[in-house]
Amino acid sequence: MKKYDVIILTDKRYVNPPKLNNYIQNVLDEDNYVKKALENQGLTVDRLSWDDATFNWTTTKYILFRTTWDYFDRFSEFSTWLNTVSKQTTLLNSEKIIRWNIDKHYLQDLQQNGVHICESYFIEKSTQTTLQELSQKYNLNDFVLKPCISGAARHTYKISLENIHEYEETFSTLIDKEAMIIQPFQYQIVEKGEISLMVMNGKFTHAVLKTAKSGDFRVQDDFGGSVHNYTPTDEEILFAENAVKACIETPIYARVDVFTDNNGKLAIAELELIEPELWFRNHPAAADELALGIKQLIIKNEEIS
Secondary structure (H helix, E strand, O other): OOOEEEEEEEOHHHOOOOOOOHHHHHHHHHHHHHHHHHHHOOOOEEEEEOOOOOOOHHHEEEEEEEEOOOHHHHHHHHHHHHHHHOOOOEEEOOHHHHHHHHEOOHHHHHHHOOOOEOOOEEEOOOOOOOHHHHHHHOOOOEEEEEEOEOOOOOOOEEEEOOOHHHHHHHHHHHHOOOOEEEEEOOHHHHHHOEEEEEEEOOEEEEEEEEEOOOOOOOOOHHHOOEEEEOOOOHHHHHHHHHHHHOOOOOOOEEEEEEEEOOOOOEEEEEEEOOOOOOOHHHOOHHHHHHHHHHHHHHHHHHHHO
C-alpha cells in the first residue's frame, strides 16, 4: 500500500528555512494552502524537496510540483531525476507535459492549435549568425532575447539597434550552448502589464495583473515588479481556457500569462505548467479546486485498477 496520496514538491531552500522574509513566507503560505486543501479532501500529504535522496518515491501515489524553483539552475540533475521518478509514481503535471513546457518551442505547438502567441523567432543551438543579422532578417528594432529553456528571466535581455553590439558576444556564447528565442519588444506589457490567469482542472479560478517597475520591462517580482488583483474579461478567460485545451494533454493546473501585443491582439506570453506561482493567497478557493481535481483523479484511477 502507498503511504502517501500526494507529496508536494518544493526545493530544499524552502523545506526548513532558517530565516524568514516576506518572499520565503509567501512560498510557505502558498504550499500550505495546497496542503490543507488536499488534507480537507481526506488525503495523506507531505511536503518535500524534489531532490530528497532519503525519500522512497514509490510510497506516494502522486507528486505535485509546486515550488521547485531551482530546477532550471540544475537542469541536468533535475532531468535525470524526472526520468527516474516518473517510473516510480505519478507526476502532476506529467513528465510528458513538463518536458514539453520546459522548452519554449511549445509556443509553436500552441500556435498550430489556433492559440495566438507573441511573435517569436527561434534560433537553434549552434546556429552561425549574429544579432545584427537577425534584427535585419526579421525587421526588428527593439526586441527581447532569452533562452528556450529558462526561468526567472535568466539571460533575458532587452536589445535595441543602439546597444545591439554590446550583446553580440553574450549571444555568441549562449547560442553555442542552447537554443534561443527572440521576440519583438512588447510595449503594451510596459504600459499595461501582463495578466496571469490561473486555470485548475481546465476551469479559470482567478487572475492577477503583473506590472514592471518604472524603467524596467520585466514583470517578475525578482526585478521589482508588482502584483495586483485583477478581474479579467470574458474574452481573456475564454482565451486562457482555450490555451489550456490546446496543450498536448490536459494539465491539472496551469498559469496562462497573456498580454495585448503590438498589433492590439490578445497573445500568450508564457504558459506555465511546471512550478508557477499561482497566488493561492489571493484566492484560497483555487487551492480547493486543485485539491478536488486531484481527489477525483485518485478515485478514478482506483476504480480503473
